[in-house]
Amino acid sequence: MARLVIDPVTRIEGHLRVEATVNGGKVKDAWSSCTMWRGMEIVLRGKDPRDAWAYAQRACGVCTTVHAIASVRAVEDAIGAKIPDNARILRNIIMANQNVQDHIIHFYHLHALDWVDVVSALKADPVKTSELAKSISSWPKNSATYFKAVQDKVKAFVESGQLGIFSNAYWGHPAYKLPPEANLMAVAHYLEALDVQREIIKIQALLGAKNPHPQTFVVGGQSTPVDPESQNALNADSIAFMLKYADMALEFVEKVYIPDLLAVASFYKEWAGIGGFNNFLACGDWPDANGKMYLPGGVIKNKNLAKIEPLDHKKFKEYITHSWYKYSKGDVGLHPWEGETTPNYTGPKPPYEYLNVEGKYSWGKAIRYEDLPMEVGPLARMLVAYGLGHKDVKEVVDMVLKKLGVGPEALFSTLGRTAARGIETLLMARKTKDYILELAQNMKKADTKIADTDKWDPKTWPKECKGVGLHDAPRGCLAHFVVIKDGKIANYQMVVPSTWNLSPRDHKGQRGPVEEALVGTPVADSKLPLELLRTIHSYDPCMACGMHMIEVREE
Amino acid sequence: MEIGIIGIGNILLRDEGVGPKVIEILRKNYKFEPEIEIIDGGTLGLELLPYIEKYKKVLLIDIVDFHKEPGYIGILKGQEIPPYLKTKLSLHHVGVQDLLEIARLMGIMPEELVLVGIQPEVIDVGLDLSETIAGKIGELVGVVLEILKNWGVRCVLQCHQE
Numbered sequence: 001m002a003r004l005v006i007d008p009v010t011r012i013e014g015h016l017r018v019e020a021t022v023n024g025g026k027v028k029d030a031w032s033s034c035t036m037w038r039g040m041e042i043v044l045r046g047k048d049p050r051d052a053w054a055y056a057q058r059a060c061g062v063c064t065t066v067h068a069i070a071s072v073r074a075v076e077d078a079i080g081a082k083i084p085d086n087a088r089i090l091r092n093i094i095m096a097n098q099n100v101q102d103h104i105i106h107f108y109h110l111h112a113l114d115w116v117d118v119v120s121a122l123k124a125d126p127v128k129t130s131e132l133a134k135s136i137s138s139w140p141k142n143s144a145t146y147f148k149a150v151q152d153k154v155k156a157f158v159e160s161g162q163l164g165i166f167s168n169a170y171w172g173h174p175a176y177k178l179p180p181e182a183n184l185m186a187v188a189h190y191l192e193a194l195d196v197q198r199e200i201i202k203i204q205a206l207l208g209a210k211n212p213h214p215q216t217f218v219v220g221g222q223s224t225p226v227d228p229e230s231q232n233a234l235n236a237d238s239i240a241f242m243l244k245y246a247d248m249a250l251e252f253v254e255k256v257y258i259p260d261l262l263a264v265a266s267f268y269k270e271w272a273g274i275g276g277f278n279n280f281l282a283c284g285d286w287p288d289a290n291g292k293m294y295l296p297g298g299v300i301k302n303k304n305l306a307k308i309e310p311l312d313h314k315k316f317k318e319y320i321t322h323s324w325y326k327y328s329k330g331d332v333g334l335h336p337w338e339g340e341t342t343p344n345y346t347g348p349k350p351p352y353e354y355l356n357v358e359g360k361y362s363w364g365k366a367i368r369y370e371d372l373p374m375e376v377g378p379l380a381r382m383l384v385a386y387g388l389g390h391k392d393v394k395e396v397v398d399m400v401l402k403k404l405g406v407g408p409e410a411l412f413s414t415l416g417r418t419a420a421r422g423i424e425t426l427l428m429a430r431k432t433k434d435y436i437l438e439l440a441q442n443m444k445k446a447d448t449k450i451a452d453t454d455k456w457d458p459k460t461w462p463k464e465c466k467g468v469g470l471h472d473a474p475r476g477c478l479a480h481f482v483v484i485k486d487g488k489i490a491n492y493q494m495v496v497p498s499t500w501n502l503s504p505r506d507h508k509g510q511r512g513p514v515e516e517a518l519v520g521t522p523v524a525d526s527k528l529p530l531e532l533l534r535t536i537h538s539y540d541p542c543m544a545c546g547m548h549m550i551e552v553r554e555e
Numbered sequence: 556m557e558i559g560i561i562g563i564g565n566i567l568l569r570d571e572g573v574g575p576k577v578i579e580i581l582r583k584n585y586k587f588e589p590e591i592e593i594i595d596g597g598t599l600g601l602e603l604l605p606y607i608e609k610y611k612k613v614l615l616i617d618i619v620d621f622h623k624e625p626g627y628i629g630i631l632k633g634q635e636i637p638p639y640l641k642t643k644l645s646l647h648h649v650g651v652q653d654l655l656e657i658a659r660l661m662g663i664m665p666e667e668l669v670l671v672g673i674q675p676e677v678i679d680v681g682l683d684l685s686e687t688i689a690g691k692i693g694e695l696v697g698v699v700l701e702i703l704k705n706w707g708v709r710c711v712l713q714c715h716q717e
Contacts, residue, residue, distance in 0.1 A: 039680025043567050058567050058597060105601060157660065194661055198604050212602040213595070 002526045003354065006533065016502065016541055019355060020518055022526045030511070030518035030532075032502045033355055033362040034541075041341060044492040049075045049484050050219045050456075052492065056480065057213055059494070063542065064212045065098050065204065066473035067494070070480040075219045078467025078484050081455040085289055086447060087221030089439045090207060092286050093242070094214070095471070096432040097203045100249050102474035103378070103425040104200075104257060106540050108193035111418065114534045115264050116178060116186040119171040122155055124184035132181050136263055139255040141192065150188040170530045177267045186264065189256050200249040203242050203432075207234075221451030228443045239440045246436055250429040253422075261422040262403050265415055272406050275414030275517045275535035278302050279372050280380035281500065283311055283479070285472035286431065294431060295393075295424075295472060298384040299369060303412055305387035313468055313479060316495065318365040322357075322504040325365065331507060333368065336481040336493040337466055366506035367499050375513040376476025376500045377539065379420040383411060392430075396423045414517070417538040458487035473497060475542050498542040514539055558591040558706060559610035560699070563617040563651065565598050570675035570688045573695070574616040580696055588709040603654055608663035612706055616699065617651060619672025626691040627674040628698055636670055667706075671698055 006018045020030040040059070044052055053071035057064050069091060076083065083091075126148040133142035157166065170176075178186070201211060207224055208214020216224045225233035265271075284297030298308040317333030320326070326344040327334065334340060346360050355361040366373070374380075385393035386408070400419055401408060410416055454460070461484065469480040476497030483491040503512030511519070514536060521531050560581065566572030575595045582593050592610070596603050607613060621629050636652060651670065658664050673695055676685040684692065700710045 039567065042680045043682060055567065058565060064598070064600075064602075109601075191661070194601075194604075194657060197601060201602065210595075212600055213597045 004523075004526050004529050004532075005354070006529060006536070016536075017355070018514075018518070018532065018536060019357065020529070020532060022523050025522055025524070027518050027521040027523060027532065030515045031355065031357045031361060032364075032504060032512055032514045034364045034498065034502045039341075040494050041339075041492045044489045047489050048458075048487070049078070049482060049489050052482065052489060053217050053219070054215075056494070063098070063102065063473055063475070065094055065208065065214055066471055066478055067480070068214065068217045069095065070469040070471040070473075070478045070494075071482075072217050072219050072469065073471065074467045074469030074480040074482040075484075076467070077469060078465045078482055079219070079455050079461045080465075081220045082452055083221045084449040084452055086226050086439065086442055086450045087452075088287060088289070089435055089442065090222045090224060090226075090450070092435045093432060093439065094204060094207055095285065096428045096435060097200065097246075097249075099428040099474050100253065100425055100432060101197050101201050101204075103421050103428075104193055104249075104252070105197050106474075107257060107261070107418070107421065107425075108190045110540070111537045112186055112190055112264075113166075114530065114537055115176070115268060116190075117171055117173075117176040117183050118154065118166045118187055119158070120176065120178070120180045121183035121187045122151060122158065122180075124151065124180035126151060126184070129181040129184045132263075133185050137255045137259040139259075141188070147184055147188060150191065151184060153191075154187060170528055173528055173530050174524050175530050178264065182263060182267070186260060189260055192256065193252075196248065196252045200245045200252075203245050206238060206241060218451055220453055220455060221449075224450065226439070226443060226448045226450055234439070234443075236440075236443075239436060239443070242436045243433065246429070246432045250433065253426050253429045257422055258426055261419060262400065265404055265419060268415060269404065269406065271415040271534070272404075272410035272413045274521055274531075275538065276412035276416070277375045277513045277517050278412070279369075279374045279513075280383050281311065281369055281374035281376050281477055282381045282384040283313075283470040283472050283477040284381075284384075285470075295381050295385055295427075296388055296390065297470075297472070298388065299374070300380070300383055300387065301372065305383060305408070308384055308387045313470065315370050316367060316479070317369075317371070318367045318495075319506045320360075320365055321507045322360050323362050323365045324360050333371070333507070336479070336495055337483060337491070339481070339491070339493040362504040364499055364503055364512075366503045366512065367495060368503075368506055368510075371506075371508070373503060373506070373510055373512050373516070374500050375539075376497045377417070377421075378424040378474070378476075379411065379417040380476060381472060382420040382423055386411075392427055393423070396426055414535045414538045421540070461487060475540050476500060496542060498539075501539045502541055514541075556590055556592050557611045558614070558703070558708065559594060559606050559612075560591060560614045560616070560703075561594045561596040561603065561606055563596040563599050563603075563615060566682065567680060569677050569679055569681045569683060570618060570685050571678050572682075573618055573673055573675070573684060573688055573692070576684065576692065577616050577695055577699065580692070581699070584713055585700075586711045586713055587703070588711065591703070591708060599651070599654065601654070601657070604658060604661075604663070607654065607658045607665065608661075610665055612667040613665040613669075614699065614702055615651060615668070615670045616695070617670065617672055618675040618678075619670070621672065621674050623674050625674050625676030625685070626687045628691065628695055629672050629674075630698065630702075631670040631672060633668050636668075669702055671695065671702070 053068040056071040057068040126144040129147040130144040205211040227233035280300040284293035286294035297311045326342045466483045479495040481493040562574030562578035564574035676687045
């Protein structure tokens with residue numbers, strides 16, 4: 001039986017690696033081995049909890065704001081700080097903007113080329129491409145001249161022998177099903193999305209004073225002053241500036257992302273039956289003035305949308321049966337507040353051919369909810385909201401299902417996961433505008449309070465306290481756990497979304513979500529496992545945060 | 556401003572954080588004429604594209620695996636920066652090379668691009684540089700200042716009033 005390995009960097013530990021066995025053209029079993037950002041407690045122990053967010057957001061280059069938000073929330077929860085309404089709205093704008101940008105980048109720059117064949121786009125007829133584009137959207141960039149120019153640009157790239165970002169071993173793979181014109185249209189939008197993402201994130205730069213790694217969070221609220229009368233604060237001009245980019249984002253999502261998603265998905269409907277999982281977890285986010293979450297939290301077991309259970313983080317447990325760690329109490333499940341991180345690498349010495357999947361094989365711990373593996377992310381959020389009868393979610397989900405001519409069961413799949421991300425992007429692009437307008441309303445009422453400083457002084461804190469900060473980040477439920485003693489951090493643990501999705505097997509031998517989702521995937525050519533990448537990418541894995549080393553080899 | 560300096564790296568991983576540390580030193584101790592933009596690029600990502608686009612000359616500071624002894628400092632120019640990671644499992648694999656590749660595709664590459672790299676010794680969780688790299692940081696700053704001088708920038712050491 002063939003055993004395939006997908007591993008971008010075989011030389012080092014500290015990234016994602018997937019091994020799978022293939023039998024009769026289908027995946028029989030799979031193992032996901034990953035790194036995990038597990039050093040926060042080492043960096044933060046003994047530090048001032050009010051500074052934790054500034055360190056925590058340095059863990060990652062793509063989701064810089066998400067760790068800052070989870071961190072301030074964890075500390076606020078521990079010391080009992082209540083943030084003012086403006087801070088809530090500012091954070092909502094930042095989170096919504098991050099969500100939209102992140103999902104656009106994911107769809108176009110990581111995931112699209114799993115479905116779109118760039119080389120085939122070179123054969124497309126620009127006139128027909130223009131007709132296709134006009135038939136699905138009123139987006140103005142749709143002339144034959146325009147598509148011809150894109151085609152020439154990509155051709156020049158390919159002919160220069162420097163495929164660069166398009167160098168991919170899979171072009172021409174039989175699993176690519178789009179006609180050349182659809183490929184060309186998608187490649188054009190790939191390039192446009194690069195420009196768009198660069199523009200819309202300016203909202204983040206304005207509110208964060210800097211990007212990457214915004215600087216304006218503070219335990220108790222935000223530090224961006226709000227004052228319609230001042231030139232040096234968020235004023236009417238700032239509102240207009242943000243609305244401009246929010247409109248730009250919404251237009252792109254409505255006229256490009258969603259039509260592309262539907263067009264591409266219509267050629268890949270068999271993927272509505274591949275790559276699914278059963279259990280889903282969302283912590284919910286985007287609170288309104290009363291604390292009600294726009295996207296609700298909840299837990300789904302065994303695809304049962306009729307019974308959404310409320311989330312309780314106390315039911316989180318991490319197991320290390322197959323992870324390179326040791327626990328002082330042996331092979332038990334620990335809640336992150338009691339979390340231990342004692343490395344115990346027993347794997348082969350790199351470079352190696354295969355991992356020992358019978359034993360320990362991952363740096364990721366197996367996190368479980370009531371001892372069940374859980375998928376987190378846009379699909380989990382959309383399913384929980386759908387199950388709870390969320391009006392906005394239901395409307396867009398039903399529209400997409402209807403256009404594709406499939407039922408709700410199609411959501412439990414790789415296609416469903418990719419569609420859910422697009423659906424969520426549309427909702428969050430709309431909400432971004434709503435939150436900006438909400439901030440403007442508060443300004444009109446002369447409400448300029450941005451932080452609650454009652455709890456700023458450590459003397460006001462209990463001698464010992466602990467807190468949890470939950471944020472439903474683009475990739476799913478993110479949880480920071482902090483334990484504070486005598487005004488200093490005694491323990492700090494981060495449970496990131498990919499910990500859930502890419503988890504290894506647990507003490508009961510249950511596969512993690514990605515491992516399970518890969519089983520049964522058809523593989524046309526085990527040397528070119530494009531089909532596996534489709535499912536892996538649909539989870540938008542978040543690995544190797546913070547290690548970017550260039551390697552120079554002497555010839 | 557025509558020149559941007561970007562220090563890249565993760566300050567939580569010891570030597571990985573050397574780029575932002577150099578940025579801190581430049582900001583604190585020097586004044587530049589004409590003015591240049593000094594950017595803490597942190598853990599990278601596509602967020603750095605606007606900076607790549609904005610300047611005629613861009614100088615990057617990062618760790619590089621030259622396969623040499625720890626502390627080795629090397630300068631790479633434009634095309635010498637090796638091609639990028641081919642198999643991507645995650646957007647988080649966006650490295651410097653990917654960033655430049657995308658910039659090239661978008662047609663927003665600066666006229667001049669220089670990467671000053673240093674061979675790291677320890678990449679592990681922690682906030683301090685290893686002794687070797689800490690001992691080399693003065694030299695690293697010197698190399699950066701030298702390149703700036705060649706670009707016609709005056710670098711003036713600042714006195715700090717205690």
